[in-house]
Ligand code: SF4
């Protein structure tokens with residue numbers, strides 16, 4: 001599993017670096033994020049959810065039935081959109097109410 005960070009979109013806020021539980025993300029000399037150890041990413045998706053500009057894509061590999069798809073998230077208040085981009089250009093969005101999903 002791994003992520004891809006679009007340096008053109010990155011605004012250097014450092015939130016992805018701060019939230020990654022494996023300390024896998026760093027900022028370069030231009031304050032743009034990059035993943036130092038892509039093979040160590042275990043796909044917790046925390047960095048996706050923190051990025052304010054949707055600069056991070058998570059690869060959905062064949063082991064997850066993704067076959068080359070990529071995923072990112074968009075926060076809309078209490079709602080969180082999981083947006084999946086397919087290799088053929090198709091897009092699917094799954095919206096989760098975070099207040100409901102965090103109920104125990
Ligand atoms: S998905 Fe999780 S483990 Fe992987 S880089 Fe992002 S925060 Fe780190």
Ligand code: SF4
Nearest residue numbers: 010011013014016051
């Ligand atoms: S959270 Fe997004 S904008 Fe902020 S440093 Fe990471 S990739 Fe860049």
